[in-house]
Amino acid sequence: MSNPTINQVNEQFEKFFGGPARAFAELSINHVEALVNSQVAASQAYTDLGIQQVRKALEIKAPQDVQGYVQGQQEVAKELGERMKGDAQNVIELNRKFAEEAKKLSQQNVQAVSEAASNAK
Template identity: 45%
Template sequence: MMNAFNFDSKQFDTKQFEAMFFGPARAFAALSVDYTEKLVNAQLDATKAYSDTGLAQVRSLMNVKDAEGLRTYMEGQQQVAKELTERLKGDAEKVVSLQQDFVQKSQKLAETNVKQAQETATKASK
């Protein structure tokens, strides 16, 4: 009985294994690491921006000494809310863009690898 996982490895040389298995695995790992690094950096940038904004608001509130200062602080809150909304929108768009780029590159890599594997398997069977 023939098992699908039983194949004669002697028919594949090192270059064929590289082309069919190791090369594609390394390429996908590199793509995944690149994506993860970009995503983590985007998240760190966003976290720092939100933290800085929050701390700046606490400092501003601590400097309020009178009714006029409170009024100015409250007016400033509208601008801060607007800026945070824009920042959240931009951060979400950045993450979506990174995900789309990763999917597109993954699909292209998979298509290339399938084509290479078919060519390598065809050469090995001759």
């Protein structure tokens, strides 16, 4: 094969395989990074909440303190439930965005291949 033919094969390979594979890999890495960051933030929040509760339990000195602590646990449970719901919604939204972007990339690649096939005829 001549040098121009090799260059043309390389360009086509990059256009139809290399470029799309790198774009999808970048999309995937960005998605995993966002998920990990979300999980790290959630873990930190849950850890902080747990440590706060242990500290409050250590402040119990008298029987009436127990009642206040137990009543406070209802608020903590509510807060925890809302936090978990928000974290789950965040993961759902990240996955939805990933699916949309992956679909868009796939459609662009199919369109490029279709156009190339039409031009080759």
